[in-house]
Structure formats: C-alpha cells, structure tokens
Amino acid sequence: MDDTLVQQVCNRLDFNISYFERPSGNIDAIVRECIRPFDLAKPPLLRASLVRLTEDRHLLVVDAHHIIFDGISGYLFLSELIKRYGGETAFPSAAPYRDYVEMEQDYLAGDEYGKHERYWGEKFSSAVPPLDLPADFSRPPVKTFRGDKIFRKLDSDATRKVRSTARSAGVSLHMILFAAYFLLLHKLTGNEDVVVGTTYDGRGAVMFGSSIGMFVNTVPVRCQPEGTKTFRAFLDEVKREVLDAYDRREYPFEDLVKKLSPDRDMSRNPLFDTMFVYETQEGSSISSGGVTFTEFNCSTQTSIFDMTLDIADSGSELNISLEYATDLFRRETAERYLSGFLNILDQIIVDPDRRMHAVEILSEGEKR
Secondary structure: OOOOOOOOOOOOOOOOEEEEEOOOOOHHHHHHHHOOOOOOOOOOOEEEEEEEEEOOEEEEEEEEOOOOOOHHHHHHHHHHHHHHHOOOOOOOOOOOHHHHHHHHHHHHOOHHHHHHHHHHHHHOOOOOOOOOOOOOOOOOOOOOOEEEEEEEEEOHHHHHHHHHHHHHOOOOHHHHHHHHHHHHHHHHHOOOOEEEEEEEEOOOOHHHOOOOOOOEEEEEEEEOOOOOOEHHHHHHHHHHHHHHHHHOOOOOHHHHHHHHOOOOOOOOOOOOOEEEEEEEOOOOEEEEOOEEEEOOOOOOOEOOOOEEEEEEEOOOOEEEEEEEEOOOOOHHHHHHHHHHHHHHHHHHOOOOOOEHHHOOOOOHHHHO
C-alpha cells in the first residue's frame, strides 16, 4: 500500500482436502498430479490431497507455495499434524511471521545493512566466470526449469568415516561436504573460481524456532578450488568463506543482484547456476495414533538451477539427492556426476592432504 508493507488478514478462509483413489498409480505421477500453480492473490497458498493406494496405505501430498513455506516450515507443519493425529493438543506458541518481517525492515534501515553491502560488493567486484558443466544438450536461450532428481544414500560406515575426517580437520560435516562439491565442480569444468549458492535459515532468534514462513535467504559462496592446493588447505578456505558469508547472511540476495547488475542472460541464473543444500533430518518414519508416517522421496520434474546437490543428515546416514536440468543433462550424466561426488569422498577420507589435481572423479571400476 503506497510502498508500505502491510498485512491483510482474511476473515474467512475455505480449505478442503481433496481425496481420491489410485490403487495402481505411480507415486511420482500422483504427486505431480497434485501439484499445480498458485494464484498469489487467492489464499490459501497451500493445498492437500489424500490418496488411497490400498486399504491400509495412503499418500498425503501437501503442496505449499515457497512464499509461505521453507523446508523447516514443512517439517514443523507435518510434525504437528502427525502429533495432533495421535491426540496431542499442547504445542509451544510460535511468534507470528509479521514479527520477523518487522525485524527484517529494521535491519534494512540500520547500519549493518550498509556494512554487509560493502562486503558483498567487494566479494564480487571482479566478474564471475560462467560455470559450464559438460552437458548433453545445448543450453536453451531461455530457462524452462524442466528437471528431474536422482537419489543416493551414504551408508552408516561411510558417513562415520566422512564425519571423522571432518572432525580431525576441525570442520563440520557440512563444510567438508561443501568443499567436496566445489572440488567436483572444478574437476568437471576446470574452473578455479567458482560460486555456489547455498541457503541459510533466518530463524536466528529463538522466538522463531517453531514459526512457519519463508525464513531462508540465499547466500553465494565464492572459492578458488585450484588443483595445486591440498584438499585440507582448500577445506580451510571453504570454512573461512562460508563463515564470512554466513556472518552477512541477512543481506537480501535480491539486493545483491540489483547492486551488481550483472548482464542478464535468460538462459542462466544471476551469479551462479548450482546450489548446495545441507540440512539435518529427523527420522524419516514417525508412528502416531496407530499409523506410521513415512517420508517419500520424489521428483517434481523441475530444476531451478543447472544442478542442486541436497544432503540430508539423519545422524547415522546421509540421504543425497541431485536435482538437474533435463534441458542440459541426461539422467545417466547426472548419475555419473553424483558418482563422481561420492568417489571424491572416498578419496579424501583416506588422504585429505592429497593435492586436488590428483583426486579422481572416476572409480577404478569406471576407469576400466
């Protein structure tokens, strides 16, 4: 309203859960059937479908627009839903999202915003070289966002070894996985100046711990994965760059894009074309009220970036997915890239002091 942000509260909201049966349906296809575009002017920006697969097996699909939900919101929403199904009624009070918006507005008007703007301006004062991953198809002139996703699991023994290597190097599991992804991108492209986008949950204040909304900001991380560096030295660099970026995480990514005003290429995203996401994951199965709820991995057939590596840390294992643009890559190419990432992990846990040009992305079996 006249450039002033206001909240409009709906006095009445109609919400229905659709129900239908698909006794022999493909779950990926069912999920895609339930996902449809939203009209931002017509609430609610959330819909749900309950699909009967068999007499004792159902599929619950919850589709929410990203403007109201981030990944943690999805977990909070479904966790409370499952607990309520089991009869629980007492839940911690959550701060309303408008309080977070007000806090953001205070930041934008304060001194920290200017300091952070100067940091990001210096970090990207030189042009970012494009990351041209070896592709199967020519890049279309305009992004279509068509994509797919593949899934892998790093078993408990391999996860324990990677975690131990990270601990010995004085970094978190998040950092060593991020560094390995940078190394993969270097090996695939030869680039020694690489920018990868990542996310940071803005629920820094305890008061927003159980709040639902869009709290995530995109943070670009720029590193120099040069082949002459040892992986351990590069890991220290990644740790430093990530922590520096996270210290300025409040700065809106949209403002950075506007400030830098990069030449807009409609076939690419601004600043970077690949993302790395690391998140902790609670149990994938929860029992409540006599029903077991199990998370199902599926692809929505979309990809915002050329590639997004998403790693969910369950504590004992790592659930890894690689989302890729099908306009650029065949599935077998994405499978090969994900295998390359896992091969890198196999080598750095044995010798983290190996120089990066000596790290192979092909296994011995693949070489033969």
